[in-house]
Amino acid sequence: MHVEEKFTPKTWPEAPEKATLEGKNKFLGFWFFLGGETVLFASLFATYLALKDKVPSKAANISSEIFTLPLAFIMTMVLLTSSITSVYAIYHMKNYNFKKMQAWLFVTVALGLTFLGLEIYEFYHYTHEFGFVFSESAFSSAFYSLVGFHGGHVVFGLGWMIALMVRNSKRGLSLYNAPKFYVASLYWHFIDVVWVFIFTVVYLMGMVG
Amino acid sequence: MSSIAQKRGFGATLWDYMTTVDHKKIAILYLAAGGFFFVLGGIEALIIRIQLAIPNSNFVAAGFFNELLTMHGVTMIFFAAMPILIGFMNLIMPLQIGARDVAFPFLNSLGFWLFFFGGLLLNISWFTNGGAPAAGWTSYASLSIHSTGHGIDYYALGIQISGFGTLMGGINFLVTLINMRAPGMTYMRMPMFSWTTFVASALILFAFPPLTVALFLLTFDRMFGGNFFNVTMGGNTIIWEHFFWIFGHPEVYILILPAFGIFSEIFSTFSRKRLFGYSSMVFATVLIGFLGFMVWAHHMFTVGLGNIANAIFAVASFAIAVPTGIKIFNWLFTMWGGSIKFTTPMLYAAAFIPSFIMGGVTGIMVATAPADYQFHDTYFVVAHFHYVIVGGVVLAILAGTHFYWPKAFGTMLNETLGKITFALFLIGFHLTFFIQHFLGLMGMPRRIASYNSGQGLDLGNMISTVGAGLMGIAVIILLYNIVITQVKNVRVGNDPWEDGRTLEWALPSPPPFYNFKQLPLVRGLDTYWLEKMEGNKGITPAEPVGDIHMPNGSILPVFISLGFFIASFGAIYRTVYSWGLAALIIGLVIAFGSMLLRSLKDDHGFHIPKSELMKDDKNKGVKA
Numbered sequence: 051m052h053v054e055e056k057f058t059p060k061t062w063p064e065a066p067e068k069a070t071l072e073g074k075n076k077f078l079g080f081w082f083f084l085g086g087e088t089v090l091f092a093s094l095f096a097t098y099l100a101l102k103d104k105v106p107s108k109a110a111n112i113s114s115e116i117f118t119l120p121l122a123f124i125m126t127m128v129l130l131t132s133s134i135t136s137v138y139a140i141y142h143m144k145n146y147n148f149k150k151m152q153a154w155l156f157v158t159v160a161l162g163l164t165f166l167g168l169e170i171y172e173f174y175h176y177t178h179e180f181g182f183v184f185s186e187s188a189f190s191s192a193f194y195s196l197v198g199f200h201g202g203h204v205v206f207g208l209g210w211m212i213a214l215m216v217r218n219s220k221r222g223l224s225l226y227n228a229p230k231f232y233v234a235s236l237y238w239h240f241i242d243v244v245w246v247f248i249f250t251v252v253y254l255m256g257m258v259g
Numbered sequence: 260m261s262s263i264a265q266k267r268g269f270g271a272t273l274w275d276y277m278t279t280v281d282h283k284k285i286a287i288l289y290l291a292a293g294g295f296f297f298v299l300g301g302i303e304a305l306i307i308r309i310q311l312a313i314p315n316s317n318f319v320a321a322g323f324f325n326e327l328l329t330m331h332g333v334t335m336i337f338f339a340a341m342p343i344l345i346g347f348m349n350l351i352m353p354l355q356i357g358a359r360d361v362a363f364p365f366l367n368s369l370g371f372w373l374f375f376f377g378g379l380l381l382n383i384s385w386f387t388n389g390g391a392p393a394a395g396w397t398s399y400a401s402l403s404i405h406s407t408g409h410g411i412d413y414y415a416l417g418i419q420i421s422g423f424g425t426l427m428g429g430i431n432f433l434v435t436l437i438n439m440r441a442p443g444m445t446y447m448r449m450p451m452f453s454w455t456t457f458v459a460s461a462l463i464l465f466a467f468p469p470l471t472v473a474l475f476l477l478t479f480d481r482m483f484g485g486n487f488f489n490v491t492m493g494g495n496t497i498i499w500e501h502f503f504w505i506f507g508h509p510e511v512y513i514l515i516l517p518a519f520g521i522f523s524e525i526f527s528t529f530s531r532k533r534l535f536g537y538s539s540m541v542f543a544t545v546l547i548g549f550l551g552f553m554v555w556a557h558h559m560f561t562v563g564l565g566n567i568a569n570a571i572f573a574v575a576s577f578a579i580a581v582p583t584g585i586k587i588f589n590w591l592f593t594m595w596g597g598s599i600k601f602t603t604p605m606l607y608a609a610a611f612i613p614s615f616i617m618g619g620v621t622g623i624m625v626a627t628a629p630a631d632y633q634f635h636d637t638y639f640v641v642a643h644f645h646y647v648i649v650g651g652v653v654l655a656i657l658a659g660t661h662f663y664w665p666k667a668f669g670t671m672l673n674e675t676l677g678k679i680t681f682a683l684f685l686i687g688f689h690l691t692f693f694i695q696h697f698l699g700l701m702g703m704p705r706r707i708a709s710y711n712s713g714q715g716l717d718l719g720n721m722i723s724t725v726g727a728g729l730m731g732i733a734v735i736i737l738l739y740n741i742v743i744t745q746v747k748n749v750r751v752g753n754d755p756w757e758d759g760r761t762l763e764w765a766l767p768s769p770p771p772f773y774n775f776k777q778l779p780l781v782r783g784l785d786t787y788w789l790e791k792m793e794g795n796k797g798i799t800p801a802e803p804v805g806d807i808h809m810p811n812g813s814i815l816p817v818f819i820s821l822g823f824f825i826a827s828f829g830a831i832y833r834t835v836y837s838w839g840l841a842a843l844i845i846g847l848v849i850a851f852g853s854m855l856l857r858s859l860k861d862d863h864g865f866h867i868p869k870s871e872l873m874k875d876d877k878n879k880g881v882k883a
Binding site: 053054071074075078079082083085086087089090093094096097100101104105106110184185186187188189190191192195209210213214217226230 | 362363426430431433434437438439464465467468469471472473475476479480483484485486487489491492493494495498502505855858859861863
């Protein structure tokens with residue numbers, strides 16, 4: 051199969067993301083990249099756990115004083131839903147239904163932007179309400195680094211998906227861009243998985259531990 | 260683009276190398292840049308040794324001495340040894356597995372330019388008024404966050420940028436080795452160097468992210484008001500030590516495994532025997548890679564992690580001696596009964612075994628936690644790690660330079676000069692570092708700028724300096740050898756050592772840019788040797804001649820790297836100069852803008868038509 055080949059839903063291969071050598075390489079390479087990213091976030095989690103509630107004085111904020119579960123819960127739900135919608139998008143990609151794929155990607159991006167907005171509100175709230183800024187304590191540095199790295203990944207993922215949607219809006223699916231959509235959705239799932247751990251380790255453990 | 264040689268101007272050649280995605284040209288870039296940094300790190304080492312040659316010396320000031328020893332370590336590890344080995348991986352591995360290029364040619368080029376600009380950034384610190392980083396190559400946080408000037412900032416960002424490049428290289432090699440092996444090239448037929456590339460790449464993938472995080476934390480602490488290592492704000496400096504060594508110990512194996520690979524190829528080639536115990540060699544390589552992640556705390560025995568932690572890490576460290584021993588014996592048995600030719604690469608390989616074993620034995624000594632309290636931070640440790648790094652990695656680099664020179668450049672380095680280089684380097688190496696064991700045992704601490712006479716350290720230090728001078732002369736002779744070889748430009752054929760066993764020797768020297776006109780059919784381990792023994796001229800092809808798909812070159816990797824380079828200056832001087840913030844933003848815009856451009860612009864590559872391949876065949880006699 052060739053990257054410039056034209057397809058119909060009938061001739062479209064079952065695994066379009068791996069139909070060409072380039073696609074196969076991208077698929078495997080991206081999984082390896084996510085392996086490296088896992089170690090990166092593991093290191094950030096380790097830093098966070100080592101520095102959790104490590105503050106210079108009683109006046110400085112600690113986790114149980116500032117976190118609120120309702121906001122974290124809403125953010126979790128929004129992001130997890132965006133993972134499902136990206137699954138739908140890839141389902142339609144595999145069925146060679148470009149329009150539906152774009153539509154579900156649009157929903158994914160919208161949910162991602164919602165999440166990002168909530169996170170920006172959360173950071174704004176902490177800094178203005180509690181004076182919980184990056185340089186307040188070792189704990190604040192660790193918190194903003196871990197959650198901020200995740201937020202940075204969300205921004206990058208959203209930019210990536212929007213670029214793909216706009217770039218390909220007029221020309222539909224091909225074996226050249228199918229792997230690109232596929233790995234972008236893998237990236238989005240990874241961001242979700244990391245958030246599940248952030249919700250547990252930062253917010254849930256922050257309320258009880 | 261045709262493989263027919265054309266005379267071109269300097270500008271065109273420069274542009275070609277800046278935009279190339281050909282793994283062989285990128286390998287030459289890696290070797291050249293790595294070689295440059297190797298000479299730089301060597302000059303730093305010579306100045307260190309001149310300062311220490313006599314007691315109470317004032318050759319350099321103490322502060323400058325700290326910069327020298329820091330930059331010597333950082334340059335040699337990150338910007339000399341690793342890039343040169345990655346250069347060999349780039350040059351040889353795709354040829355060995357019968358691939359036309361690596362899996363991600365664009366990323367390959369990006370990896371090189373990130374490394375290059377990272378090294379450039381770090382070395383620019385010499386010329387700034389704060390000077391170079393001076394907290395040691397380990398840059399422990401308790402020292403580094405209090406360091407004045409901007410040296411540590413350059414350290415953090417220079418290594419960060421080049422680390423991204425290395426990570427990409429690792430992923431690239433892994434995918435290449437898994438997806439792009441020629442028909443018949445099963446995992447257990449892969450040449451040893453390709454296997455060690457595989458394991459070293461996996462180590463890069465999992466060892467570099469902790470370093471990335473550690474450097475980010477250091478960057479945040481020094482430039483953006485973070486408090487990770489600031490104890491008065493609740494921080495903890497041990498976090499840096501853990502991350503640094505979780506990276507740092509696998510890094511040792513990232514360096515030594517490819518070195519083992521190069522020596523394995525040399526031993527079997529010049530013993531004219533297949534590698535003894537191939538499968539146990541593979542097993543030992545993988546096991547070393549695995550255990551390499553389990554031992555980082557043996558660098559931290561004196562931190563006070565407790566007896567149980569120290570005991571566990573000590574035992575795990577001893578365990579690594581087992582697979583390494585397997586390898587040593589396999590090399591010895593490869594030579595045993597072989598019809599040995601002592602060429603320059605083989606001399607290095609033979610000298611490597613006793614040298615490396617000495618480093619291994621002192622390794623067991625320093626891994627013994629109670630004894631390590633005596634050895635820690637003395638010249639004994641300096642002697643130990645130079646025995647493994649110079650006696651292992653640098654000897655492999657020098658051996659590989661002679662061995663693979665014809666594959667990269669189509670000429671043979673002079674053997675007589677090569678043997679002189681070898682003798683001088685080997686004698687100089689042992690003269691420099693053997694005595695340092697005893698200096699350490701007598702109590703000379705590492706990283707000191709001077710010492711008093713009358714402590715029994717004078718003679719040993721003088722001997723050590725003389726040895727360093729011999730190594731310096733050896734490298735100068737090697738450079739002279741390279742120059743006269745390229746000036747004479749005597750072209751050689753496919754298999755100039757006459758005993759090549761693996762696929763790279765079946766190709767012309769240097770190979771055409773598409774490597775294989777027809778992908779080869781691999782019929783066993785040492786497939787080229789098998790074909791030669793059966794009287795065949797070339798390798799059995801696995802496909803008819805057809806159009807070949809090749810990737811397009813691109814200048815974007817240079818721009819992405821340049822963007823991060825500019826942004827680094829912005830981050831370093833953000834609070835000092837008004838242009839800092841602007842430079843930070845402009846740099847990031849260039850970097851991410853170039854990435855976006857890469858994503859938006861379709862790049863389908865191009866095809867070399869069959870007719871042109873047939874024409875090449877007639878002109879140059881290229882055989883698959």
